[in-house]
Amino acid sequence: MPISVLLIESDHPHAQAVAGALADPWSGWRVDVVESITEAREYLLRHRPDIVLAAQRTMDGSAFDLLQLLDGVPAIIIVRMGAETHAAQAMRHGFDDFTVQDPALDYLLTLPAQIEAVLERTSSARARRAAEAMLARQHRLLQAISRAQGMFIASSGPRAAFEALLGELMTLTQSAFGLVGQVQRADDGHPYLRVHAMTDISWDEASRQRYAQHAEDGMVFDNLHSLVGAALVSGEPVISNDANHDPRSAGTPPGHPTLRTYLGLPIHAAGELVAMVGLANRSSGYSNADVQFLQPLLSTIGQLETARRAELARSHVEAELARTSALLAEKTRALEGTLDNISQGITNVDAEGRIRVYNQRYLELLDLPESLLATQPLVEEVVRFQTERGDFGPNFQLIEPMARNYVASEYAAHGNQMPLPDSYVRRTPKGRYIEVRTRALEPGGRVRTFTDVTDYLSTLEALRQSEARWRSLTDLSSDWYWEQDDQFRFVRLDGNPYHTEGVPDEMHYGLTRWELPDTFVTEGQWREHRKQLEAHQVFHDFEMQRLSQDGKPVWVSISGEPIFDEEGRFTGYRGVARDITERKLAEAEIQRLAFYDELTGLPNRRLLMDRLERAVATTQREGRHGALLFLDLDNFKGINDTMGHEWGDRLLVQVAARIGACVRATDTVARLGGDEFVVVVQGLHSQEVEAAAEAEAVGQKVLVALNQPYVVDGCDMHSTPSIGIALFQDAQQPVQELLKRADLAMYQAKAQGRNTLCFFDPAMQAAASARSALEGDIRQGLGRNEFLLHYQPVVDATGHLLGAEALVRWQHPQRGMVSPADFIPLAEQTGLILPLGRQVLALACRQLAKWATAPATAAWALAVNVSAQEFRQPDFVEQVLAALRDAAANPRLLKLELTESLLLHDVEDSILKMQALRTLGVGFSLDDFGTGYSSLSYLKRLPLDQLKIDQSFVRDVLTDPNDAAIARTVVALGTSLGLRVIAEGVETEAQREFLERHNCHAWQGYLLSPPLPVAEFEALVRRTNVMDGLPPQA
Secondary structure (H helix, E strand, O other): OOOEEEEEOOOHHHHHHHHHHHOOOOOOOEEEEEOOHHHHHHHHHHOOOOEEEEEOEEOOEEHHHHHHHOOOOOEEEEEEOOOHHHHHHHHHHOOOEEEEEOOOOOHHHHHHHHHHHHHHHHHHHHHHHHHHHHHHHHHHHHHHHHHHHHHHHHOOOHHHHHHHHHHHHHHHHOOOEEEEEEEEEOOOOOEEEEEEEEOOOOOOHHHHHHHHHHOOOOEEEOOOOOHHHHHHHHOOOEEEOOHHHOOOOOOOOOOOOOOOOEEEEEEEEOOEEEEEEEEEOOOOOOOHHHHHHHHHHHHHHHHHHHHHHHHHHHHHHHHHHHHHHHHHHHHHHHHHHHHHHOOOEEEEEOOOOEEEEEOHHHHHHHOOOHHHHHOOOEHHHHHHHHHHHOOOOHHHOOEOHHHHHHHHHHHOOOHHHOOOOOEEEEEOOOOOEEEEEEEEOOOOOEEEEEEEOHHHHHHHHHHHHHHHHHHHHHHOOOEEEEEEOOOOEEEEEEOOHHHOOOOOOHHHOOOEHHHOOOEEOOHHHHHHHHHHHHOOOOEEEEEEEEEOOOOOEEEEEEEEEEEEOOOOOEEEEEEEEEEOHHHHHHHHHHHHHHHEOOOOOOEOHHHHHHHHHHHHHHHHHHOOEEEEEEEEEOOHHHHHHHHOHHHHHHHHHHHHHHHHHHOOOOOEEEEEEOOEEEEEEEEEOOOHHHHHHHHHHHHHHHHHHHOOOEEEOOEEEOOOEEEEEEEEOOOOOOHHHHHHHHHHHHHHHHHOOOOOEEEOOHHHHHHHHHHHHHHHHHHHHHHHOOEEEEEEEEEEOOOOEEEEEEEEEEEEOOOEEEOHHHHHHHHHHHOOHHHHHHHHHHHHHHHHHHHHOOOOOOOOOEEEEOOHHHHOOOOHHHHHHHHHHHHOOOHHHEEEEEEHHHHHHOHHHHHHHHHHHHHOOOEEEEEEEOOOOOOHHHHHHOOOOEEEEOHHHHHOOOOOHHHHHHHHHHHHHHHHOOOEEEEOOOOOHHHHHHHHHOOOOEEOOOOOOOOEOHHHHHHHHHHHOOOOOOOOOO
16 A cells, blocks of 8 residues: 655665665655754654654754654664664664664665554554543543433532533543533524533633623523524534634634634434533544534433423422412402401402302491301392392482392392493482492403492582682683693693693693693703702793694793692692783784884894894904994985885895895894995904905805896896995904994995995094094084185286185184195085085175275175085075175175086076076086086086186196197187186196187186185285276176
């Protein structure tokens, strides 16, 4: 047969000779040659040869170093001639045989036979040892079965028996780990293992405590997706010799050793899985031979476990029977004691109609002799006794009508033929009322109770009358009454409104107030209310909102007080409730009118200021910025004037909706009034630059939205906004100041051309403060007559005085002489131009009257500028006439200077006012001609006397061809219309000469004189000798 030989020889020629002698291709022997002990060690780790041939000496040691590596493999040592003593020593240390290497290598002829003899001896010895080991295991198995039987018989619990069994199994299988337990089933039918014996796994303190905690009752293994669970589920043995990579392995619990090999052995008895053994970590692994070998022991254990379970079940039944008997005896005694002490009479009637059980109270209530009941009489016999004694009255009149026929049938001894009433009431001859209740029993018979309800019925009648009075009261009231038990659940509801006003009906009995459906109360309110109830406190006017049956919101106000019994125990609550819906609706309407804009539904100024206060506090607390956007619609007044206020209102509603769509729900959009809106934005960036960018993005979004056309009654309308933005982060500035800053920024946006946005800056604030102070000073100046007139002469080409223009000046007590450029625009913006204009006109008329008193000045004419606001006043003509009349001035010497834009606003009205004054001699001059939107058709119709070329054209008339052309055109136009043309702002002789060359023969300007006080003006006229030959008027 094929034999594998490992030859260990450092002598290469000798090794080749041995391999050649043994490796016969006909025999199939294989010879592997290694040169050292080290290579032999590596070879034996990977292969197991049939026999090893080792030279006495190798390059790294002797053959004796090989013995510890053989692991049962037979070995022959090769010694040289003369070293036979070493061979004997090798035989004593473990070599199976030796051979002597002669120089001619003749020993190789007998070496194959010697190898076969060694293998035969080794095989025989191995078989003998296996047989002896098997015999020993069988003997040990029988001993284990015997000990297991003894332990199961002697042990009261499974733990000791299973621990002894586990020890035997560990020894028989040479396993490193094991467990044994009972197989039980969960409620869902799945099996699990209750382990009663297990090898020590207490590798740490936690696992030791866990094992000790469950050792008595047994630890539970219920993971069916594991090696243990595989045997439980299948009921078949489980063998795994590579547990780490077995897909059925699900790991191990904490403290459990790592499983390398595993054998799971289910134990069956009478077709049922009753126990299981788990063995692990035998170095050589497990096989079906182990299963077969252990089967007798496992079968014995299964039978013993089944017998033990049966004994336990029998003991349990006996104990349960004894316990039940004792309990029954105890309950019987308790029942007898109860029957003798309850206030009701009780009888038990069997299926034959005999009274088997009764109590003393039954005899007392019905006044029956005990001797009558002692014989267990029929019911008919007792009824007959009562009837003949007169207990039921004539014709059973003392019995409730619905039960009379039944009692009469019992008297006639055929009661079973009538339907049995559940209960009825009868009256005794002494006037007491007895309630009789009957309950049928299975499979026959009945139980009857007899209760004295005299006091109960009296109380019930009194209660009925009280209830009737109470219901009359509540039905006539707007309130309703309620009661709750000690768990705050509704047990009673009385009153008319609760059916119609959303108060819970009977289907809500048993619910607490906070469990009622369709309620709208905050968690905080419920929490406070429940705290009051749990403290058993009286509460008043707790308000809650519900939905009525038709889905309408209903408000109710609830008050209540706790209820205590005679012993002071809390038993519940009672109280009244009232419908306050109308009051709440009225309050909501008042709130809406007080805090919301009627037209748009947006918050009004009052609510805005409150929310702005909150926003400022929030930004200060969170360290973030907020922004206030002030919006004003451009030219909205024109829409109102041309389309009507109804269209304007519709447009405002759309504006409000568009602004609201541009911001978050947490932001505030308010309407201050008219076409002014305010947006409060919170939660912006903590850095001012970033916050400004975020606020600008909101503003741009609003700009885009409001630039879209508005559709009102099918017509497109356009209105753009001007937006001012003021940032805020703390409460250093009052909210009124924030609103003022945003307002200032909005006006700056309008000044920049409208339809844009502008941020507030301190310079703007300073300008606004200065403007406000200047406005106050103007008002005081008007009252103190601080305004006076300066006069600038108007002359012709020869230097003759044609007249003068009166120009207002302000001599301020602190500011000194204030330029008209500083106060005239502000006066026009604030409306103060009207009283100022009246004062200037009055001063001019008085000066004309004063000049009229002297022959040298009597013919001087005076021109006065009139603002657009003055001229548009309905009583403008009357104001001019009144000034002339009060000063006694000559109207023909007064000229009013008007601007082009003023006249074009309402041409027809302008013509009528001018003609009215022109009739009386007042002249008109068109000032700053060429700077407005001139219309020749209007110019031809207006009753003018002269045109004035604006100084902006005169200034550059020598350097700008356009200005020169305009000046020439104005002169030609005025001449063609028969109007005198006067040039303003002549400052050089060259300018005067240019105008003279082009037929403009009248002028005024600094070339002659600036505007002067009246005394200086008169002195100038006298000094320049321009008084001679003056025309009668300018």
